[in-house]
Amino acid sequence: MELRVILGSIALPPGAGPEYLSKNPRLKGLRKWSVNGHRQYLIFYLVGPDAIKILRVTHGSRDIPAILGRLP
Numbered sequence: 001m002e003l004r005v006i007l008g009s010i011a012l013p014p015g016a017g018p019e020y021l022s023k024n025p026r027l028k029g030l031r032k033w034s035v036n037g038h039r040q041y042l043i044f045y046l047v048g049p050d051a052i053k054i055l056r057v058t059h060g061s062r063d064i065p066a067i068l069g070r071l072p
Contacts, residue, residue: 015047020068027068030055044068 017033035041042064044056055071058064 017043017045020044022065022068024069026071030068034060 017031020030020032031045033043040060042060046053
């Protein structure tokens with residue numbers, strides 16, 4: 001699947017992905033999206049007033065809390 005199709009799925013509507021629940025306050029509002037046809041890949045992103053900021057794309061079998069805990 002093409003990257004622009006995947007990102008288009010996130011962009012319309014941007015809040016479609018479920019919120020990623022975390023006790024880390026820096027991750028408040030973080031959403032996740034699994035890639036159609038490749039559900040093991042997850043896209044973590046934030047929705048802003050004018051843009052979507054993709055923070056990480058990773059395989060679902062990785063240590064997600066550790067990876068997201070290292071985000072700036």
